[in-house]
Amino acid sequence: MAVELPPHHYLNDGFGIKSWLLTRDHKRIALLYLAAITVFFFIGGAFAVLIRLELATPAGDFVSDDTYNELFTMHGIVMVFFFLIPAIPAVLGNFLVPLQIGAKDLAFPKLNLLSWYIYIVGGLFTFYALITGGVDTGWTMYAPLSTKFSTTRIIPAALGIFITGFSSILTGLNFIVTIHRMRAPGMTWFKMPLFLWAIYATSLINILGTPVIAITVLLVAAERLLHFGFFDPSVGGDPVLFQHLFWFYSHPAVYIMVLPAMGVISELVAAFCRKPVFGYRFVAFSSLGIAVLGFLVWGHHIFVAGQSIYASLVFSLLSFLVAIPSAIKVFNWTATMYRGSVSWQTPMLYAIGFIGLFTIGGLTGLFLAAIGMDVHLTDTYFIIAHFHYIMVGGTIMGYLGGLHYWWPKISGRMYPEGLSKLSAGIIFIGFNLTFFPQFVLGYLGMPRRYHAYPPDFQVLNVLSSAGASILGVGYLLPMFYLAWSLRYGPAAGANPWGASGLEWETTSPPPTENFATTPIVTESPYNYPSPVVKHVA
């Protein structure tokens, strides 16, 4: 007998635009974020497409140099601040935190909605900056280029970042309070799914790091607008101080971007091996470890920027330390697969992709943390490859894996399995073709943010551009088939994967209040065989 959608769920609990825009239901807010973030991803992606088109030939002939500079700046800003940082926490986190702890909603539902609006306002500022001329400072906005020399729309863009920062802070605050106070009876800290540990660690970084970037961009704005001098060498200021402040936030921010994905991967590996995560406590604590140690390494971005040698040594050593918790995670995921019941469904394919690509991205981070090596590699395409491996190959894989895994819960319906496997494959191939050649380019010395380059580098760049077009197709496909499945996909049932976890014990899609009765937790999160193991293979 075919499964059917439950008669009442959060999606049919009120229709019309108001029921969405004024909702306080964390699940609907998650979908609001999903919509906004997808838009930003495609904007950022469109910039990437233009970048790669320009770089297909060595001469700077496709767009002008100023346009190119605006392209990569806006690509970086949009992708980092408006897509990747909010992606997993605000979409999957919002949807899942209450479900996974057995609560009705977040601690502050109205604040949650407010965060979305703040995010949108920040986005509008950035959008305004974009259509009135763009910004050309690079996403790092180094002074004094940003404070004195550039003539572009830096203030609106800075305000955009400032404002979205508050959205991240409030979301983080909401999650922290929720996780502390609203866990269902019996849900002790060590019975929490690992995704929540990751979200919790991420929220901590948000709360502690984001205010510093907020004040930093504010100082830049004050310096531009009011001619105050903070980083201006002509009044005796130190431009390198800006870099300290910027990276104090932005290095931890890279962990904001990867930790949630690591959380997702822990869930995926457990669910598709039907097995508890190997070394649960190690994986849980390594999230906190990354969050804390992540604050101690920012100086590795400024090894050649006139930092003291001794500070560089300290930062280098600490950077190696922060790699250890990541290593622990990778090994534990691998060990989880040992003697599992490994299913090859789409989310698991993404999880496997994540582990492999994150490993490469992370290990190349070690090249950069070794100071003598970084001198040659810094500001080359090696850096570009390093972080795209982690952020695109890692986090986006995690995000898509998570989206597919929880899609039946979110929408109540299944997506087409064949097509989704196909696009996972396309993404994997396209990704490697795009970014692997960039490692080679980097060691050859090709600097980043170059609009034109010596002809020697062309072949590798063409490979990269070709890969990007394959990757683009790979990203477009899920958008279409997921949208399609919203209407035509077969109903999924409460627990299509036979996975354990509270979110699978309620209907798909869940009712507005999530659970008919407050669940009581007695078991560890990955206790197999789970109560319902019967649906799809």
Next chain:
Amino acid sequence: MRSCTEMAERTEHHVVSTTIYYAIFAALLALTGVTVAVAYVDLGPLNVAVAIAIACFKALIVVLYFMHVKYGTRLVKLTVIAGIYWIGILLALTLSDYLTRGWGTYGAQLQ
């Protein structure tokens, strides 16, 4: 926005007596006087240290009494400590750069 205000971690309903409040107030005023006075005395490098020590002490009693942390839960205390700790990280590691630049900076000569 009512829910928003639940943000205060639930402190026990500890009502502090007015005497304590007035005492703290008096102490704060006195300490302000002391810092101003001390600023005019030349203590060499100690001037900064004293000024900051007094400010820290003032902040401490505000936090403990006016802000009720003394009567708060462990979590509240932990949060306060975390704040101080993180500011410490920010200052300490950045200073680790600035204060050692004189010994050798990448791009400047090692002695």
Next chain:
Amino acid sequence: MFGIPLFPDSASTVAADVDALYFFLVGVSGFFSILIASLIVAFAIKYRRRHVNEVGAQVQGGLLLEIAWTVIPFLITLVIFFWGAKVYFVMASPPAETLNIYVVGKQWMWKVQHIAGQREINQLHVPVGRPVKLIMTSEDVIHNFSIPAFRVKADVIPGRFVQIWFEPTKPGTYQIFCAEYCGTKHSGMTGEVVVMEPVEYQTWLSGGAPEGSLASTGERLFADLACNTCHRPDSRGRGPMLNNVFGKPVQLHDGSVVTADESYIRESILTPAAKVTAGYQPVMPAFQGLVSEEQLLALIEYIKSLSPPSEKAGQP
């Protein structure tokens, strides 16, 4: 391979050190990437789900394994750390005797000033087999002087001097890039290093410096800017004598002592009040905005030339 360049020229002494570290790192990364990848694929195949209701073995974890994969990577990273630091120290400590060349970055070109007086734009001629030290600053934003074939680069920061050094090992022409994003024509801020045999280099040097050596330009400036009204060759001026200042410790009026290196001289000229020499009034006018970076270099070179020859090892 297939006409695709895979590896850059290595044309300086330090390049070999960097490359060795690089290969080690590629080895470590390759090992772990392949290890992880093959384990995942092997497990995915060996333990693939065979029927619908199958569940995995309920293994919880193993302390020994956890310790092993914490400690082993930690030890490996320590090796990388020390190795990286070692290479870095080589890069950061120039030998005592170097050929000094000044570089000024500005949006969007590199101006090179040789001590003998030659100037170049976006080109740098150096002899092979001799350590070269570049003393660099920027007129506007942060740039980065990068020579991939030598494996060295450094941010060129306005308001201070930055130095890198290298010893070319192979004659030839190599790319210079600006590697710190600096605005519109960042990607056009490139140039080349021409490494020549010492003899050729000598010929090139003598090939003509219309204005005479850098120090002599400085001497002229010193008079034009009326520095010599206060800084006179005897001790009767209002300012200190500048003979024998460079490279020596200077006592400041707040009691501290600094070494009179390029940065100090530079600061003394631009913002004299920041560090006032003991025994003098802070009457020297600030020349910030009045002298260009290039004039500054000439002045500095002149003041250097007033000190004994051992300080002038850089003179060709």
Next chain:
Amino acid sequence: MWVFLLTEILFFGGLFLVYTIYRTWYPLAFAAASHHLDIPLGSINTAVLIGSSLTMALAVRAAQLNSRKGIIVFLVFTMILGGVFLGIKGIEYSHKFSEHLVPGPNFQFAGAFVRPAQIFFSLYFVMTGLHALHMIIGIGLMIWMLLWAYDGTLGNGYYSPVEVVGLYWHFVDIVWIFLFPLLYLIGRHAVVH
């Protein structure tokens, strides 16, 4: 709320970092520039703000004890004191304007430290300006609390909103406790030109 204050701590922390760095770089310039700030006004303001913290604490206490009148009276006192603080700050700012001590093209500073003094005053304005902004927000929140006290939303054991505003206000007070010695009281003992 405490978690929110954590954020605030780091927000100001960034500023204190900038301050610390430049103070260690330019100790003399900072001392000289600091001499242009008005100690009597600064001290009065410190006392005023401490007083407002006291009344705020008393307002919270009144709320705990369900005394509606107490809440209202003490909140009003706090707001008045806050207003006085901002007023005095305004006077100080206008002095700085007329003395051309606002960084930018019109900046004028007698003595040797024109440039670093500009950094000092940049910091002065941003730090005290953001502090004042926080106070304005705090006063806004108090107006809200007053309304709730009038319509009886507060009381009957429901007082956490006042408590939250109180925490916020004390935090703002603490920031000032640091700003005052760091900005006003540098190097008063030595005569620097």
